[in-house]
Amino acid sequence: MSESGKNKRTLGTAYEDKAARYLEEYGVRIVERSFRGRFGEIDLIGYDGDTLVFFEVKYRSSSKAGFAEEAVTPSKRSTICKVADYYRVMHGISDFADLRFDVIAINEDKIHWIQNAFSYC
Numbered sequence: 001m002s003e004s005g006k007n008k009r010t011l012g013t014a015y016e017d018k019a020a021r022y023l024e025e026y027g028v029r030i031v032e033r034s035f036r037g038r039f040g041e042i043d044l045i046g047y048d049g050d051t052l053v054f055f056e057v058k059y060r061s062s063s064k065a066g067f068a069e070e071a072v073t074p075s076k077r078s079t080i081c082k083v084a085d086y087y088r089v090m091h092g093i094s095d096f097a098d099l100r101f102d103v104i105a106i107n108e109d110k111i112h113w114i115q116n117a118f119s120y121c
Helices: 003-025 074-090
Strands: 029-037 040-048 051-060 099-107 110-118
Touching: 003 029, 003 040, 003 051, 003 099, 003 110, 029 074, 040 074, 040 099, 051 074, 074 099
Parallel strands: 051 099
Antiparallel strands: 029 040, 040 051, 099 110
């Protein structure tokens, strides 16, 4: 991995940790970080009460490139759904389980938790 790739991954991990701490303050029980499947990765997976939630964490240091939440494109949503399916199969989670797809958008230092950011695709 290139030096800039390492720095980007380190920065991404730092913001995922920040998001996890934020969510835990609101009672979310984080069960996985950086879960990888053959189709991609989900940043955080946790339970908000009885609901299994797949979290995508996005960070922007300024609004020049747009807001963090805008980076969760239809293609990224599709990838998250595929990895979520793999996670559920690996852990024996029913197709009828309560699921949610949330985005944690960190714009500069402001955290915005968008619940039900998108539907299963």
